[in-house]
Amino acid sequence: MKRLAVGPITTPEYIEWWGRTINDNISEPKLENKIEQMEEEKMNLRLDMDVQKLETEKFRKGKNKAEGDLDSLKTDYERLRCLMKAAGLGKTSEQWCQEI
Template sequence: MEEEKMNLRLDMDVQKLEIEKLRKVKNKAEGDLDSLKTDYKKLCFSMRTAGLGKTSKQWSQEIQEESIKANRWEIKFQEAQMRNETLEKASLGKIEQMKRRVEELEMALQNCEMWIEFLEAKVADYLQTLAVQIDILSVKYELESDRGQELAPLLRKIKVLSIRAKSYM
């Protein structure tokens, strides 16, 4: 569970980095578009003032071509912006999903830890009960001959285990 939790956190970090990268690309594209628009305006102005030896029909055609290019770039920019927004929304959704999964795993881990503590206490309690019963049996069988000698090592082992179990109580 800890490993899965770590993987989910790493996935969240990767998604955040991708979002940041997309924002940088978006900002660069916006800057490029602004630069193109400025260049286009400057070109139009200089063509008007300089004349450059073209006919008005040629100028009109060139302006139309540049306008078409600008429109294409505007469309590409809008498409890129839409893709970025879609990816950002998907990434944010995935991050939220991972956060919920991490919370679920943390709760499951906490429940397991509580269950382990409960079981350890229960085992320790059983060992203590067993130790008391062993004390009674050891007193009873020590008085008897061969049978008591056979059971004595086993009873001592169980008693040692019950002493160790006290640390869990």
């Protein structure tokens, strides 16, 4: 790294010339590559966010389906229990022994 010693010899013209030389040393392809890399990183971030949104939506749908299935099973269980009571099948083994 080059250092600029500020002293009585340093003039505004020299400082301006020094700035131009440093800026002229930066090649355009390097800047273009950096810009391309930044754009690629932005695109990757967008893709990551899209994938995350899709996974979240998939999870929500699965959760809703599981909750619906659970509700359906609960309803079926209650119906079966009521039918067993009505048919007299909901007795314990002791109740059956007493009845026999």
